[in-house]
Amino acid sequence: MKKFLSLVLSLAMTATLLAGCGSAPAASGSAPAASGSATGSAVNLKIATTGNEKHQSTIAAQAFADKIAELSGGQITATVYPNSQLGSEREAVEGVQLGSLEMTVVTSDGALPNFVPETQVLSIPYMFETKDEAYYVLDNFLQDELEPKFEAQGIKHLAFCELGFRNFTNNKKEIKSAADLSGLSIRVQEATIWFALADSLNFIATPIAFNELYTALQQGTVDGQENPITSIATSAFDEVQKYMCMDNHTYGAESIIMNLNLYNGLTAEQQGWVDEASAYARDYQRETVSSMEAEYLQQIKDSGVIVCEDPDIQSFKDATADLYTRDDVAALVDPALTEAVMAAVKESHN
Incomplete structure (x- = not known):
């Protein structure tokens, strides 16, 4: 009997020790690793956009989705959710x-500055005269400059793609110079610099969500808005606007972003696929959007919109020349960063 009891006790102790050798619980508050990050199993991504299926953001998102599936042999898939x-x-x-949410493509200087204020440097008016200048600054300066600021917010900034040069439209009068904007109510993005722009040009800034803008224009909630040619055409704003001024006040970029913990949880090979798909989406989308602009501008004209293609740009530049040094703007975007961007523009010509 003593031998039997001793055997039972020994077995019980062994079972207890084995139970104690199991995996330790995850640390409280730690982020879950990406699905398949260690084993190579499938990773499924959702990509949100606010534009419709023809919008610039959706073009970039779909290009990424197509390329990542190709590069990974289907190991990483992405589904785009527009509108x-x-x-x-x-x-x-x-x-x-x-x-x-795993990913999104959003306007770089729209809602994103609520998380990384420095992205509002792209809202400083009349810094870029050509797309080549913008591409150079975005890809060779701002991508690296802003990377740690995005990562501090838990975001991986993968690439800048294109929204396009922004132009004013309205229902009241033709805009040929900066003075013509006075008193108009214009929808802008919800960011301090856009309010400063309104103050400099003496129009009334009204923030409205992009997906609500068509109705706001149709109902006269605002007189006008400002967006690139492609956005105006694909969102059918030309149906509810009478005038457009091609002042090209800012170059609008879009940002392809991913959750940082998800990205860091991927294998090196998977990260390489994501990086390559992002670069592909950036280049493909820029080329596609640029190739459509002439056709979309003609569509806008054909719909009856009166387009001023040669406004007095100097009047706009003069009215906004010191905007980046204003206290409210400088509090968000260090003037030194703006000046560094201006220097990078000059470098792009070397």
């Missing part, structure tokens, strides 16, 4: 930051 199905731009960025 604000997963929320507004701000909600999409918040989702990426928190990890409830």
